[in-house]
Amino acid sequence: MTTTQYRVIGSRPVRHDGADKVTGKAIYTADTKLPGMLAGFVLRSPHAHARVVSIDTSQAEAMPGVHAVITGADFPNVEDKVADLGEGSVNLSYLSSNCMAQQKVLYRGHAVAAVAATDVHIAEEAAKKIQVEYEVLESVTWVLDAMKEDAPLLHDDLVTDSMGAKAEQPSNVPVHLHFEKGDAAAAFEEADLIVEREFRTATVHQGYIEPHAVVADYNEDGRLRIWTATQGSFTCRQQTAEVLQIPLGNVLVTPCEIGGGFGGKITVYLEPTAALLSKKSGRPVRIAMTRADVFEASGPTPGSFMRVKLGAKSDGTITAGEAWLAYDAGAYPGGMIGPGCMCVFSCYDIEHAVVDGYDVCLNKPKTSAYRAPGATQVAFATEQLVDELAQKLGMCELEIREKNAVKEGSRRVDGPVYPPIGLLECLDALKQSDHWNTPLSGPNRGRGIAAGFWFGCGLKSSAACTVNSDGTINLLEGSTDIGGSRTSIAMQLAEVLGLEAEDINPQVGDTDTAGYTDVTGGSRVTFATGMAAYEAGRDLQQQMRTLAADLWDCSADDISVGEDGSFSAGGKTVGFKELAVELFAAGEHLVGRATVSPECPTNGFGAQIADVEVDPETGKVTVLRYTTIQDAGKAIHPSYVEGQLQGGTVQGIGWALNEEYFYQDDDTMANASFLDYRMPTMLDVPMIDTIIVETGNPDHPYGVRGVGETPIVPPPAALANAIYNATDTRMTELPMSPPKLWKAMQANQTSE
């Protein structure tokens, strides 16, 4: 545990962008208005799978008020090229045809044409006059059906890459992954107890409240300016430039305030389209998705089929694991199967394991990252089987987890050996918690626990800090601030310099002003951009020592910098501000800067406790009490760490109990609205208690680990375990909505 006393870190200042956000002044993309701006509307496919035979835009073009109409024909041809988007990579020809369909539409909602007009209603009316002739094709939306040999093919040229070996026949399976450790088959032979089940999870959406939006202004000189809701302005710039085949340097992306992302606002959907409409019309163009578009045409996260098996010795040691996983990729390859494979056994030290994973194309929108992408599904499977082992062995579910938990030195099935990590500490915090020690009683009630893991990545971040004449600092960084990161980054700079959080004025720059910074994703911003700010502060101190040496007539080496940021030499000590003011007055205008690229994952572990009551008449689950425990390494701003824990947990509760894409017989989505895709409201959840564990990450100056993603991983499993303890019914399918749970309880009763 970290014991260092900090002045700023661990305190709870009001966030720097707070006043803007509570007064309605903060500018989100849809709030941006440029002179002469037109409104865009995208025409989308009503079919799940069809060939586009012809498109006639003449009537739309003739409408008064319409300034431009584009189709797939207006997009340049892009070769097969792979671009890294931070939380996954993407093939650019797929990316381009996902923005605007070429010959085929692959899901309902797939864009086929777009209109720019003086008003969005005119644009919509015009779009409806575009005549598209479709030849409807057979479609498929269930992952196991899409894997069948006679399944309708989405891409004629797609062959399976099985750990480097290419298949000969095309299929809907772009990738087969295989990981192995030890000898799983032999270990199962020797196991005293084996549990095995099949699990299914539905497609779910990130559900950010702000629909995707963009403003594009294509200048006559070839300069393209974009204001957008993106988690990563630099990847947005790269994707847009590559899809449009224009020089990267011609594109300026300004990230506006963003209304949620959770992984879903990394891929471009609208930017190239808005740019082409702007180019054609000679006017700036704004496009915003409707809520139905967001559900049908952005990137939800994979539905899945999983078969998982665990073997254990009678003393509770888990000795063998096997997993066979098939995840939706959606219409184009590149789903979340990789992290699914790596996370399925990531919490347990299992000596012998084998994992096979399949990425499967089908007629749903291309999937995207969603908070710990791919990990929640597998935790739903593994964490239930661990409970089942415990129950059959007569052990406590906490004890079996403590016995098998990964720790420093444990090797994951995909290879990496863990550095110091905090799962055991989280389980210990669970054991000590008031929640765990308060018995739950009453009929139809049950308690469940589950553990969770997410890597947390490093990637690249930059920061620059400019000293003002009064010794305060302007901090320029490039991480879109989705949940208070300006402040958590500024606090780290304040700590190193000996300033207050309020002395730092953090600003999120655009792609012309900020240094290269990867996406706000992978739980990385407070960790990596915070580290960049820390290093920029160190750089500044270095420069100040050199300059102070001149003033003080000593050598820079004689000047030391204290924990409180003060500079001392020869018995004389001055604070940062004092020296900064003096140097500024002497004509020194200082900028500290740094770029970091930490390679180690930050390894965020957590554990959760759920208490539920199940209505035996309806199958409705009420969450009575919930506690989320997580190793944050070191919580920079504890309120916002708690907020991540609470927010992720409630998303996980929604995923567990209610959320799903309902597909109709024609493979189109039946519930593309907030009313029918029912996310948790205030009334559906209790307070979410949090316990922050701080084990300190040795790879960060203040010990930070990423915290954003792990909290969504345990809820479906913890709730399933609680439901089992309440009803004796094992739920192997998500969501555990009233009709499904009720049916399962009925089946369970008849089989008894």
Place this chain on the structure above:
Amino acid sequence: MSASKKVHVTTTINKEEIDFLCEPRHSLLEVLRDNLGLTGSKEGCNNGNCGACTVILNGRPVDSCLVLGVEVEGAEIETVEGIACSSKLHPVQECFLEGAALQCGICTPGFLVAAKALLDKDPNASEETIRFDLSGNLCRCAGYDKIVRAVQAAGQQMNAEA
């Protein structure tokens, strides 16, 4: 241009009398955001399911995406831009900041307006009442815990100031 004829509407927004012209099909939300530049009210769904567009209309919180611009002739409207008193934040705004009740902030204007409407009536609203009354406002980031607490704290502050 579209054939639909614009209608002249006079209304009061944040205590100021305002005139605007709008087409009969334009929602109050569109009028606020596009005609009047009051972009604090947000659009999350445009069909009454998220509450991001909440404004107070004649004392009652409504989803402005479900109200037509032409319907507000003679009405009194309060939006997020009008909650603060000159340079002093309203207690509900202060408590949201102090309590870290916002993350991305897109839902925040709607919550603030809905919370103010509730607390104006009942500053002592219980947790249950708050959860019931504000259940039409969706937040996907915060898990609601800190929002509920901020609304409770604001009620207490309003009582103390009254």
